[in-house]
Amino acid sequence: MTVILHGYWRSLATFRVRAALNLKGVPYRENIVDLSKGEQFEQPYQSLNPQNVLPLLEHNGLRLSQSLAIVEYINEVWPQDSLLPLDAAGKARVRSLAQIAIADVHPLIVPRVRNYLEQEYGLSEPARLKWVRHWFGKGTQAIEARLEADDLSGLYAHGDQVSIADLALVSHVVGARLFQMDMSGAPRLEEIVGNCLQLDAFARAHPLAQAGAPATPA
């Protein structure tokens, strides 16, 4: 049963799913959909995912979209090394941390939003960069405050077990770095993300380790 991940090096949402598959040891093939060429709007991808966004996971005849839904699916179908704690309160904490990154920040900085700010309102490149950094900064503050509000983080976002929260926090920080954000105001977040990136599963999933990525990010 081949698993196919449709993704692109720079897609932070694809990064999350790639890392989850690696953590679970699930073999998969990645099909590159080149966002820089607009391939998400062309066939064959247009038919696979009419929302024209990445990632998409094909498994068992299913086509799954939305990174968090995909990651929950992966965690259920391949239950080893669970990416969620056992208790309801722990699950809520993990999912809440993930949502801050995935739902409060990432949707604001994706290409379709930056493009709309340019095309509709004529925002210059520096103005758009300020927008991106503003929302990354707000999210970083919120995440750091949450991590510091209790003693529940450890090596990783929730104790010493890698969870869905780490997938989201790593993609958040790696994304912020692609936009040259200063992360020094969030030492706890930086430490956790550093610990994750020492794991082979995250290192191999990193955007800059993918085919098509530039040696130095633009």
Add this chain to the structure above:
Amino acid sequence: MTVILHGYWRSLATFRVRAALNLKGVPYRENIVDLSKGEQFEQPYQSLNPQNVLPLLEHNGLRLSQSLAIVEYINEVWPQDSLLPLDAAGKARVRSLAQIAIADVHPLIVPRVRNYLEQEYGLSEPARLKWVRHWFGKGTQAIEARLEADDLSGLYAHGDQVSIADLALVSHVVGARLFQMDMSGAPRLEEIVGNCLQLDAFARAHPLAQAGAPATPA
């Protein structure tokens, strides 16, 4: 064990959680945090949720944030009338539909984003309204396409059982209507949301049925 929901009539994310509590028959007390007066930035709420966003659910000594994480928690702690299907594929479909509304659309139209567009880039009220309607429209198209792509919706978004997807789709459509969006291009979505709003649990949770809501929305 009192359940306290911190919310506000116009908060679409609070609406989702309110409807989930109603569907589960969980008694709760709602504490109004008046977003129009900026009470989310003041004490006592500032200490309860340093991210200054709604909703927040207090239960059993826990403070839970992020609507989707809260709803998953509610579904686990009060398992009757599950808001998720049993199969992994069904869960992924439900969560994916929810994410389109919660993560792809809603973060773009919240007050903090509209305020930033005004303060930072000087966007006028009509320009900001165009922004809001653009993203609601894109999300509506994506949701309708997903609903039409398979035969898995029924009375509700996933068969004839109310699910987390319905919480998200109802809040999406009710939000779009608050901005006077024309929903005629999404008949399947409209039908499902209409069916949900006939349920007492949704009707009582509706923004315009809450204390502080105007008789006619602004």
